[in-house]
Amino acid sequence: MFRTILLSLLAACLASSPLAAQEARWRHGSGLLEEPKYPPDFKHFDYVNPNAPKGGLVRLGAQGTFDSFNIVVAGVKGAPEQGLGLVYETLTTSSLDEPSASYGLLAESFSYPEDYSSVTFRLRPEARWHDGKPVTAEDVIFSFETLKENSPTYAFYYANVTKAEKVGEREVRFTFDEKGNRELPQIMGQLLVLPKHWWEGTAPDGRKRDITQTTLEPPLGSGPYRLKSFEAGRSATYERVKDYWGANLNVNVGQHNFDEIRNEYYRDATVLLEAFKGDRIDFRTENSARNWATGYDFPARREGRVILEEFPLRATGVMQAFVLNLRRDKFKDQRVRRALNLAFPYEEINKTIFSGQYERVSSYFHGLEIASSGLPEGQELAILESVRDKVPPQVFTTPYTNPVSDSPTAIRENLREADRLLREAGWELKDRRRVNAKGETLTIELLADSPNDERVFLPYKAALDRLGIVTSVRTVDDVQYVNRVRSFDFDVISSVWPESLSPGNEQREYWGSQAAQREGSRNLAGIADPGVDALIDRVIFAKDRAELVAATKALDRVLLAHDYMVPQWTYLKQRTARWDRFSHPETMPRYGGAAFPTIWWYDEAKAAKTGAPR
Template identity: 65%
Template sequence: MAFTRRRLLHGGALIAAAPAIKVLTGASAIEAAHAQAGSAGLKWRHALSLFGEVKYPEGFKHFDYVNPDAPKGGMARQIALGTFDNFNPAVAGVKGLIASGVALIYESLTTQSLDEVSTEYGALAESVGYPDDFSFVTHRLRAEAKWHDGKPVTPDDVIFSFNALKKHRPFYAAYYRHVVKAEKTGEREVTFTFDAPGNRELPQIVGQLMVLPKHWWEGTNEAGVKRDISATTLEPPLGSGAYRIKSFEAARSVTLERVKDYWGRDLNINVGQNNFDELRYEYFRDGTVALEAFKADQVDWRTENSAKNWATAYNFPAVKDGRVVLEEFPIRNAGVMQAFALNIRRDKFKDPRVRWALNFAFDFEEMNKQLFYGQYKRINSYFYGTELASSGLPEGRELEILETVRAEVPAEVFTTPYSNPVGGNPEAVRSNLREGMKLFKEAGYEVRDHKLVDSKTGAPFELELMSEDPSAERIMLFFKPSLERMGITATVRTVDTTQYENRMRSWDFDVVVNNWIESLSPGNEQREFWGSHAADMPGSRNVLGIKNPAVDKLIERVIFAKDRADLVAATKALDRVLLWNHYVVPQFSYPFHRTARWDRFGRPAEMPKYGVDAFPALWWYDADKAAKVGKRS
């Protein structure tokens, strides 16, 4: 299950022994399922959980982790890096650069709780119903749900949003691939029909749909020009959420304001949340400039992703006298794979021995000492940091699942626990480079005149490591000498955000630094991460270009897992196969979220287990603290 806008940042499988089921689609499936349910109809639920019970009963007052008496008011200023030229979420990631905070002006059908795994409660939808075979789901909208112009949120808005997002954004096309239809089935009811029964995640992920106003997008702007949902726009869009866009300066800043008459302000899912009157996002092209702006009190909150900065850059007076607070929050809601991502669409990366050889050139241990003050650990799983990460040799249910694809996966999957090469000293580095050169030789390369070349054609092996972020550039520059010791012609190129996005959309790269954030209940989003269907879709998350039948089959095993134990086993099997295909050179991770803030804010005494820092959602402006800190710059 991918992360919704409120998160951070998406039997085994098709059970062979299952009884035969006649699969119907569209209205036929709906009618058949309703008939099967009998006169009682569907069982309506106030919440959905992928596996197990929900924590909060119907009619609960508020989530346990909020402060229900949190004051409203004040402003929170945050950092955004890069630029923006778009407020239209329907084309985000495909056209233009979406502005920070835009998702906060919209509501989805359901919203996630932050102290449960994969549990959603009604937001725009007051209740949800689906049959036992998960062949469709019906959402009943709240009568009080309204857009900021006072018009009601309708089933037509939901259907419009589903069709537009699925058409224009590759992520949704993959995520909702098995949702074949959305249709109005009651005055306030929308039914989503699936192409087959058994996918227990689909009712839940359909609830994550961001709902857009049909009447606004099909209308005209102040100049009388008809709006286009397929195009970028800097016209502040109409929303239904707790915030709306108050003002902006293109490419420089966006300010959201709290909607005082927001229809959902008193819902139990919103009590104690959305406390700031204004949220401001200041844009910076350079991370170093952003840090200096924070030190100068031009922004209030900073998330620090540089180990060097965390160790050395926060010794200024405001930290020493307590006006700036440094705090780390444990990351328990997600796993991660961060890596040098190799574009296997290119012939030079087709051979897995070549990809594996590049891992032997990466001396993480020395990099960790020199650049990161020893703070990081090497990633050895696509689900690193969770119970879903594979380890050792496969056994039990995981082994049974892997046996179904034995002929299609590397033999090491069954014989050898995955591990990365270990460097850190000259002897280990030399040994690793020798092993890497051996793999290159087996793949048809040799060294001529100190250059690694194709043995048949004499063409040099060249790599461009591309980045839009100077912090990634220094990692690439550290990697470059080791590549050159193998005879590889390596260049490091840092480009601006727009060029980077355009090149990524057209898959015009050799190597980039990429990360994939994984929820604790992976599912349909795995198709977009690794599935063959997404490999050639511009803007998809299959950055690597994987087209592997075994991977596709294991993704389906994950999606159609029948219980939590089966999901864990299937995910570990998928993880192991991805690792042994050497699609990436894994990098490193840190188990805490580093934050720095000017001490103007309050927060709940106990933060939600899966909420990380939960800023700004659960925080509030504390006037007494702010007075002690002093006036903002």
């Protein structure tokens, strides 16, 4: 009896101890705010063809160049080769028919406590690098430490991780400095895993490898493809790994079907399009409305050998805008910022340049159900009330709208209102120039990295010139542009922020005060506002989907009310062009867009009619 009582007391103590709270519940998958769709024993994702044939070549095109296969550091020409995602893998992977679910890839399972204060990953015993060595816990820790040390973006992204440690033969635990952040376990699942033994080894030429430097040595990975051949700066060809360790995993079945994937680089967008029309590229996503309307009228398209197809973008929202650098005094006054929006002739540009194909961005989460609209109510209103003293009062009374310039009368009225706001802000018009009380002229440089931008920048410049703002358009090369943006050395640039159905920690990087002055951050505008920070935290620490949606709408509404940017345009479908040599599953993933080439395959019958790639 006494022994039974002791055992009962011991069990009760253990049940209430921190150790018990950390008791592992190993998961095959997890949703951010909901249970995952697929059970532990699922065979494959619903949207793949599990019997898709393997084989064939697909040629993809990119504008720019590359000078490195080191994914950790950027090359002097801008970025490492884009196909490295085929070579390396992450601890988990996402499905394309759920808004925020992840499943084990390199990790067979993962666990985290109810307070989300840590996450532990258990690696698959069969996971192998292409040289046959196992993927280890040491590789995971090395990757985390290396990425955090050498990349400002990763350093910020992993800022909440206080410790990475090996806690078992194949287990790694990441401990966080805050509790309740549901996204942190998923963020760590997205960790790109690099081979420690390879990077700490010696290259064939006897040189010790250095992960902090660019390199053109073919990388060692664990993924479905390896680098087969390349021409520095011009092309890179990847071949499917025939004995790939993860080929039969349920998260991989029906995917990675091409024997070879080749990336071809072109310096000019016009040449890139002509390369596609000349059958040098098999598939491309078209981002130009003008090209989509007029650029594909050529024989192969008329003969049906080239197919144009649009795929809905249901999982990706967007904020695309002219970014006003708030670090510069001339943009600190909201009236000036609103005046710059009033001057933007969007409707004219959409009609004359974009053939009327676009819609204007009216939300930081444009295209998603989490975008704000109308006046706040319910839970969103309650959240805004909790920060009433930190947010603009108009968020409670006035829905955000962009100015409309769809007629000469509307344009004149907008410019009159812009003139009034500028005068209110202390910028008078003298000798056809906008000057302040100190006699300083209001000047704006629109910075571009491509001559194609000038067709939009120049009409905007003309409108700003009419207000007496001395405006210039400057186009610089890729390297200079990247360096200037990274160091926030600009007045106005054009940029874009993709948004998901489940926003979270990336919002700190986009709009948070801590990122505002950190060189290289994505807070390009330099937003540093306590109300915005408070609402970002409400998004991150939302307890359920309803609270996440309400908090995101509140954040969106406040960002819009400050007029930090001049919203541009978007198109909520992915426009694609392809030579008719490929097939895809009959049911496409709801949130995957085209998902090319991941779930597509080479179709021998179609290729016989169209002609094989050269």
